[in-house]
């Protein structure tokens with residue numbers, strides 16, 4: 083790079099610049115950032131050095147400018163005089179102006195980044211930013227969390243299984259910024275569920291509200307990790323917000339309740355939090371280790387009355403003891419309507435959005451995954467450009483896509499039918515292809531059409547890098563590592579500035595040994611790590627290599643010697659046996675990790691063994707005889723029979739836990755097992771036989787049924803009468819319960835515990851249940867109370883059949899309470915429920931306020947003649963209400 087005159091001037095004046103301008107650093111950084119001479123990452127790098135003083139920050143700034151080149155250096159020299167002129171005024175700037183400036187700075191720091199630039203436009207202004215509303219649940223504090231579910235896979239279910247109040251962003255915003263929500267408000271959400279985005283939106287919307295009395299301070303644990311030396315809270319905040327420095331002492335000491343302190347990403351905090359033994363400190367000026375500052379803030383010793391908004395992935399929530407959390411929000415992700423809205427807002431045209439949504443909504447597993455915003459982003463990237471590579475009918479709006487598709491797939495026989503992607507593996511293949519063809523820097527030349535034509539060539543060319551990235555991803559999965567160092571990249575011969583940057587996000591990490599800042603990397607989403615790992619695994623296995631041998635980080639000669647040896651051994655073993663053994667091993671990886679952190683990996687391996695799926699990445703996989711190991715003689719393109727056999731035999735294993743069973747079902751789905759629909763039919767047959775046998779409790783794998791039902795396109799009636807279904811079984815079915823319009827659960831031992839599960843389905847925002855039949859399910863008045871509470875929030879159930887449940891007069895009272903406000907129920911059947919005249923009176927009183935109920939069946943209750951008479955008279959006066967009663 084040629085060294086221009088401004089670069090040279092800065093180099094020559096370095097000592098003087100540090101001497102004279104260090105005290106104006108904040109102003110300098112502001113202006114430089116505004117004019118685009120430095121980036122947000124540069125700012126964090128520079129501020130990260132603040133522990134070593136302002137002069138050190140200035141030196142880092144000069145280094146950054148040097149690296150940024152002549153233009154940035156010119157901007158710096160240009161603004162220098164104005165900065166010095168303005169600075170004396172700073173002292174006179176009043177507090178209001180500083181706070182205004184604080185809003186602007188925070189808003190800028192919390193802008194959205196669309197690093198693959200899918201929409202092809204800058205996201206600087208709020209007008210360009212589309213926030214899709216997202217669903218939260220809230221409860222007072224938290225009890226215990228199920229931490230061992232896989233982060234991505236748990237989400238779809240979690241969305242349908244929450245018991246708490248449902249919130250949207252506006253509610254959270256109001257609670258935190260308009261009400262006096264002091265104490266710790268925690269937000270928990272799986273990877274990619276949108277926690278950081280919530281923080282960004284919160285800050286930006288606060289910044290736009292000039293009348294808010296709160297002052298927001300926002301720090302990320304990623305930043306706090308960089309602080310190695312002890313310091314005081316006041317210093318920490320004034321280093322971070324130098325523009326507030328003159329007032330900070332007064333603000334912190336006078337009224338801490340005016341602050342909302344956001345701490346984002348607790349799961350990333352590298353220091354342990356010791357709530358028992360950290361010395362108490364209530365002085366913001368007292369120097370202490372960073373983890374003690376955090377503990378004292380959370381405990382309310384420092385800044386008593388401050389509101390804290392703490393975000394974390396679920397596995398790290400328990401770092402803070404439950405008693406210290408006053409409000410606990412869970413980020414459930416996008417509801418179905420919100421997913422649709424997301425695609426409308428984020429695709430390049432309404433036609434593209436419609437095509438993407440048509441694809442997603444017609445495939446349950448996709449729909450389920452799309453509760454996670456990060457997955458929506460992957461899907462829209464995949465389907466936006468990637469799918470047009472293969473499936474011309476879905477994005478016919480893309481000019482030239484169809485022709486290119488036909489040309490690229492000219493090798494397919496005429497009888498081979500191509501349809502839209504149906505599996506998660508196919509989506510991820512489209513995603514990777516889309517990135518390689520349309521988003522990698524330096525590949526912008528040529529039209530969409532031309533780039534599609536060159537796809538096999540590009541994929542072949544990129545294969546070695548993708549393979550290395552996949553090997554690193556696989557090694558990381560085995561070691562449960564999700565952050566990689568530059569040295570990891572080097573050992574896999576990866577260049578961090580090229581392809582890896584599209585799949586890896588860069589973060590700054592501190593190297594404690596040398597007290598310097600090191601680059602760290604993580605995959606843009608953990609599911610991308612699992613996909614690339616599976617891609618590597620399948621590629622190695624198909625090429626006749628042991629995927630585990632590729633992880634040896636020995637370089638050069640040794641590695642190639644190892645490969646040669648391995649391939650020589652392979653030559654003498656039967657290749658198809660070796661291949662099968664490797665696939666078995668991959669599936670066992672998922673099985674062994676009960677936490678489920680390799681579930682997606684095993685699903686992707688199964689998906690990639692389907693030739694149709696691999697064809698999306700045409701050019702990436704080797705051609706040749708080894709591929710034919712997978713083919714069966716009759717059909718040119720089936721799922722390898724041995725894979726289906728393997729998965730089916732796993733399903734039959736008695737030792738497989740229900741969670742593992744569901745994962746095997748997912749694997750079968752990815753493997754495009756034609757037998758899945760037969761399994762569902764088999765289930766239905768067994769259920770109908772069982773119902774007619776009435777032979778009581780049978781141990782059933784309800785999780786498998788839940789999975790199979792999710793794949794079924796037509797979810798209308800679910801009849802589980804007399805199946806021995808208890809609360810635990812119902813809990814396993816919970817993900818699908820809200821999807822049916824008729825839910826018949828009669829003659830099962832549900833009891834109050836089962837009704838609690840059922841009420842989660844009724845409260846679900848996507849609930850479609852209209853007819854709810856819970857005849858003889860052991861509700862009692864306790865169960866009915868729970869049911870009524872859920873029905874108060876439900877607006878779908880019109881028909882409630884609950885004969886033979888011993889609800890008595892107390893239960894009738896609960897029902898009456900519901901009838902006063904409910905405007906959805908039209909038919910209630912209460913036969914044989916021990917209700918007496920007293921209960922009837924309460925019901926009649928409530929019905930005076932209800933005009934929507936059309937049928938009330940009260941046969942076989944404990945009414946006297948007089949009671950029946952009163953009921954009949956009441957009915958006469960209500961021609962639109964049919965009350966059935968007899969003594």
Ligand SMILES: Nc1ncnc2c1ncn2[C@@H]1O[C@H](COP(=O)(O)OP(=O)(O)OP(=O)(O)O)[C@@H](O)[C@H]1O
Nearest residue numbers: 213214216272273274275276277278279455456459
């Ligand atoms: N409300 C939203 N509207 C539009 N896009 C969103 C929204 N929330 C999240 N996203 C998308 O999902 C991606 C992941 O979100 P985000 O980084 O906020 O997740 P996170 O929960 O903080 O993840 P992690 O735990 O991995 O840090 C974002 O980059 C953005 O593309």
